[in-house]
Amino acid sequence: MHIENVCPEEDPVARAIFIFDAIGMFDTAERNGVLIYVSLKSRKFAVIGDVGINSVAKPGFWDGVKNTLAVYFEKNEIAEGIKYAVLETGKILKDYFPHKEDDKNEQPDEISYGR
Helix, strand or coil: EECCCCCCCHHHHHHHHHHHCCCCCCCCCCCCEEEEEECCCCCCCCCCCCHHHHHHCCHHHHHHHHHCCCHHHHHHHHHCCCHHHHHHHHHHHHCCCCCCCCCCCCCCCCCCCCC
């Protein structure tokens, strides 16, 4: 997850792609990184996945997550929307990339913050 106040891009997906690359989210063995990007003051967001998870996600999965997140944002229930997006992302990761005994945590667990 990456949170910042102002999205410097018109398109939050473009910003999410930039952040995904900048923080090295592509650097996983199974290319299953997912970034939930939220710009609080700009009220923009994006949910993007790497090629590994995108190859197994059903068509429209990410759009469904984004559309539901938009409903939460419209109701000013941003924290609940983020919780929903994280849980939905966790479900698909668990289904297609289940924990293995020798797994290593390839990405930090902390939220990254921007401007």
